[in-house]
Amino acid sequence: GFDDMSSISINKVMKWVLANADAAICVSHANKDNLTLRAAMNPAQIYVIPNSVDVNKFTPNPGLRYPLNTINIVTVSRLTLRKGVDLLVDVIPEILRKYPNVHFIIGGDGPKMTILKEMRDKYNISDKVELLGSLPHSEVRNVLCRGHIFLNPSLTEAFCIAILEAASCGLLCVSTNVGGIPEVLPPEMIYLAPARPKPLIE
Secondary structure (H helix, E strand, C coil): CCCCHHHHHHHHHHHHHCCCCCCEEECCHHHHHHHHHHHCCCHHHEEECCCCCCCCCCCCCHHHCCCCCCEEEEEECCCCCCCCHHHHHHHHHHHHHHCCCEEEEEECCCCCHHHHHHHHHHHCCCCCEEEEECCCHHHHHHHHCCCCEEEECCCCCCCCHHHHHHHHCCCEEEEECCCCHHHCCCHHHEEEECCCHHHHHC
């Protein structure tokens, strides 16, 4: 960012630290543009190497889908403001109101877990919203394979490797259209929406 004291300070530190760098590597072109602006670095010195995923570890297995006879929407991330948990709180009750056969599976932990629990209690939807808590990376694939759709509500993102992992497991991906996310998958494999509840629900 450029509009608060902490961001301005970090930008100055980055500029100083990278002043003598011969090159830098970013995970997306959006990330490169951001670094160019924030660190005042020559873009010719910045290279883009996208993240990757081991597709031998992230493979589809429809036999793991549970519960059955529902449309399972999976989200796996740190439960923080930046990861769009507040958007989830707005999206989930409306989706369940429109489509009662949907089941949400949310993996991850963080300071925003509380508002998810409060949302479940407020709308009495504990049977339709699973909160798995913290997951070791070795369990992420099995959680992804339980789903039909992967939902990424991030407000900022340089790349989002979780989208790659979900796509590798055969899930249709729905994400906010922020940062480097449009660079992760071909358009036919992902639906992108502005980081607002209504378009994300649509």
